[in-house]
Amino acid sequence: MSYRDVASKQVLAWAVVATGARMPVAMTPLALVFLVRERPAGYTLGATLAAAYVIGEIIGAPLLGTRMHPDRARPHLARGLAIGASGFAALAAFPHAPPPLLAAFAALAGAAPAAASGALRTLLTSLVPKRAAAQALSAESMLTFGIWSLTPAAVTGLALGVAPRAPLVLAAALMASSVAGLWLLPAGWEADDTDRAGESMHRVLARAWPAYVTGAASLSLLALAELVLPALLEQRGTTVGWAGPLLTGLSLGSAVGAFLYGLRSWPGQLRTRSVVLMCGMAVCLTLVALIPTLAGMAAALTAAGVLQAGAMLTRNLSLREMLPPSALAAGYSVMYAAVGAGYAATGSLAGALLHFVAPSTAILAGVGLTLLLTLAGALGEHARTKTVAPGPRSTHDPKTGDVPLTEVDSGGPGGPEGAPIRGGGDPEHRL
Numbered sequence: 001m002s003y004r005d006v007a008s009k010q011v012l013a014w015a016v017v018a019t020g021a022r023m024p025v026a027m028t029p030l031a032l033v034f035l036v037r038e039r040p041a042g043y044t045l046g047a048t049l050a051a052a053y054v055i056g057e058i059i060g061a062p063l064l065g066t067r068m069h070p071d072r073a074r075p076h077l078a079r080g081l082a083i084g085a086s087g088f089a090a091l092a093a094f095p096h097a098p099p100p101l102l103a104a105f106a107a108l109a110g111a112a113p114a115a116a117s118g119a120l121r122t123l124l125t126s127l128v129p130k131r132a133a134a135q136a137l138s139a140e141s142m143l144t145f146g147i148w149s150l151t152p153a154a155v156t157g158l159a160l161g162v163a164p165r166a167p168l169v170l171a172a173a174l175m176a177s178s179v180a181g182l183w184l185l186p187a188g189w190e191a192d193d194t195d196r197a198g199e200s201m202h203r204v205l206a207r208a209w210p211a212y213v214t215g216a217a218s219l220s221l222l223a224l225a226e227l228v229l230p231a232l233l234e235q236r237g238t239t240v241g242w243a244g245p246l247l248t249g250l251s252l253g254s255a256v257g258a259f260l261y262g263l264r265s266w267p268g269q270l271r272t273r274s275v276v277l278m279c280g281m282a283v284c285l286t287l288v289a290l291i292p293t294l295a296g297m298a299a300a301l302t303a304a305g306v307l308q309a310g311a312m313l314t315r316n317l318s319l320r321e322m323l324p325p326s327a328l329a330a331g332y333s334v335m336y337a338a339v340g341a342g343y344a345a346t347g348s349l350a351g352a353l354l355h356f357v358a359p360s361t362a363i364l365a366g367v368g369l370t371l372l373l374t375l376a377g378a379l380g381e382h383a384r385t386k387t388v389a390p391g392p393r394s395t396h397d398p399k400t401g402d403v404p405l406t407e408v409d410s411g412g413p414g415g416p417e418g419a420p421i422r423g424g425g426d427p428e429h430r431l
Contacts, residue, residue, distance in 0.1 A: 003138075003262065005128055005129055005132035005135060006139050008127070008128075010127050010185065010186075011124070011136075011139075013181065013184040013185055014124050014185060016184075017120070017178050017184065018120050018124075018140070018143060018178075019147065019174075019178075021113065021117075021120065021174075021175060021178040022143075022144060022147055023147050023171070023174050024084070024088060024109075024170075024172075024174050024175045025057075026147050026148045026151040027154070027155050027167050027168075027170070027171050028053050028088075028106075028109065028110070028168075028171065029050040029053065029054075030151075030152060030155045030156070030167075031159065031167035031168050031171065032046050032049040032050050032053065032091070032106060032168075033046030033047070033050065034046070034155065034156075034159035034160075034164050035091065035092075035095050035159075035164050035167075036049065036095065036164075037164070038164070039096075045099055045102075048099070048103065049099075049102055049103055050106070052103040052106040052107045052110070053106040053107065053109060054110060054340055054343075055107060055110070056106065056107035056108065056109065056114070057110040057111065057336070057337070057340050058114075058340045058341055059111055059337075060110065060111030060113075060114035060115065061118070061333040061334065061336040061340070062330075062333055062334045063111075064080060064111075064114060064333070065115040065118050065119070065330045065332070065333020065334065065336075066201055066202070066205070066330045066333070066334075068119055068329055068330065069188070070122075070188050070189050070190070070325075070326060070329065071187070071188040071189075071190070072188055073119050073123065073188035073329070074183075074185075074187040074188060076115070077115075077120075077182055078182055080112045080113045080114070080115060081112075081113045081116055081176075082176070082179050083108065083112035083113070084108070084109050084110075084112040084113035084175050085173075085175035085179070086108075086172075087105050087106070087108035087109030087110075088109050088168050088171040088172035088175060089168075090105040090108075091105045091106060091109065091168045092166075092168035092169045092172060093165075095164065095165050113175065114336065114337075115329075116178075117332065117333070117336050118328075118329045118330070118331070118333035118335070118336055119333075121137070121140060121329075121332050122189055122328045122332060123185060123186065123188075123189055124136050124137075125320075126186070126189035126190070127186075133317070133320065134262055134313065134317060135262045137262075137313050137317065138258045138259060138262025138309075138313060139258075139262070141254070141255075141258035141261075141309050141312055142255045142258045142259055145252070145254040145305075145309065146251075146255055148251045149251035149252055149255065152247070153244075154167070154170075158170065189325075189329075201330060204323060204324065204327045205323070205327060205330055205331055205334055207322065207384065208323055208331055209380060210318075210322075210376075210377045210379075210380035210381035210384060211315060211318050211322055211335065211377070211381070212334060212335055212338035213338070213373055213377035213380065214274055214278070214311075214315055214318070214374060214381075215315050215335050215338050215339045216339055216373055217278060217342060217370045217371075217373035217374045217377060218308065218311045218312060218315060218339065218342075219339040219340070219342045219343040220342045220343065220345070220366065220370045220373065221278075221285055221308070221367070221370050222308065222343065223342070223343040223344075223346040223347040223350070223366070224285055224346060224347075224350055224362075224363050224366040224367070224370075225247065225250060225285065225288070225304065226247060227347045227350055227351065228350050228362055228363050229247065229288075230243045231354055231359040231362075232288070232297075232359040232363065234359075235358055235359045235360060236294075236297075238294055242294060245298075246297065246298055246301050247301075249298055249301055249302045250301045250305040251305060252302070253303065253304070253308075253309075254305040254306065254308050255305075255309070256305075256309075257305060257307065257308065257310055258309040258310075258312075258313065260306070261310045261313050270314055270317055270318045270321065271318065271381045271382065273314050274311060274314045274315060274318065274377075274378070275374060275378050277307050277308075277310045277311040278370070279371070279374070280303075281304050281307045281308055281311060281370075282370055282371055284300045284301070284303045284304035285300075285304060285363060285366075285367050286363075286367055287300040288300045288301055288363065289359075289360040289361075289363040289364050290360065316332070316335075318381070319331050319335060342373070346366050346369060346370070349365065349366060349369065350362045350363070350365070350366050
């Protein structure tokens, strides 16, 4: 097991396409603020447009993701990304349009390509051997966090140095290029819906609710770090401009954490690892709220980033165990919506609390909410594994040519906790 299993021309092509599809997502909230900030009440309008964009994502991801056919994913992805690129282009072309029209463009740009994230993740894991799923997801996380660490500076530089609409022009161009890049990749992935035993897609997806709750909890902590940090710096008497470097440190820490997570096996069951990582993140955010020095805050945020990467990967691996292959892309899309909802809910709570309490107190309240979500997800997953009866089954990995191996099936591919496979280690224990 190593990252060599992930290194291939197809995975490189996938990374180029994924960058074109995901960098606009990272750019959009800040780009929308710069687009309208010189209009009356520009910052409020920018926040409203960003909210419309996120709402579009939350609605579009599950709605479109559940309708995607695994063997015909390419045309579905191409349509969504092309319409999303059109939404970005419209925002750039008509920056002085009435606010309702701008909000409609933003919602369209968020909703149309929202299923692409889950589909591209599923496509990536289909390009590598099963044993390298954790490494593939680690590589994906490194790419994602790298994008998020670069985009704030890119958006700010383009908006202030070129034109307020320039970041959105770039977003439209990147997303349009990802459409062309889809033809460098397979048209879809193999998945037979008979693996659902006749159950509807919605019932299968609903059974994985603990993973969605945990996903929402993980992004809740990120919302606290990003949205309350400027106010916290002011409370500490520190220049607000340090928020950018501190958040870049958090993203870089996440990239390092994703790399380290894929290097080796980690002890414990997936749900146990998830709870430990989430509690570690909560401790780090608590320290951010309490430590008075800038250096201490930077160290705590970087550590939170390292743990966040592990929490994200564990969450995605848990979802792979809970769902059959034919439902994975839809499951990732529902997860995408869930984490967006968690981000929005915690950000709204923290924003409301800032009117009544100090920023440090708002962060602590958000940490408490996150821990409650983590507990709910852990209890739900524990109850789920107890209600699924185990039974033997045989599997065969067509990519590696392994002979059929007997494993314990606890409901879903690999079982909820990835029981050991005779003759070798379960890939889920090779994280």
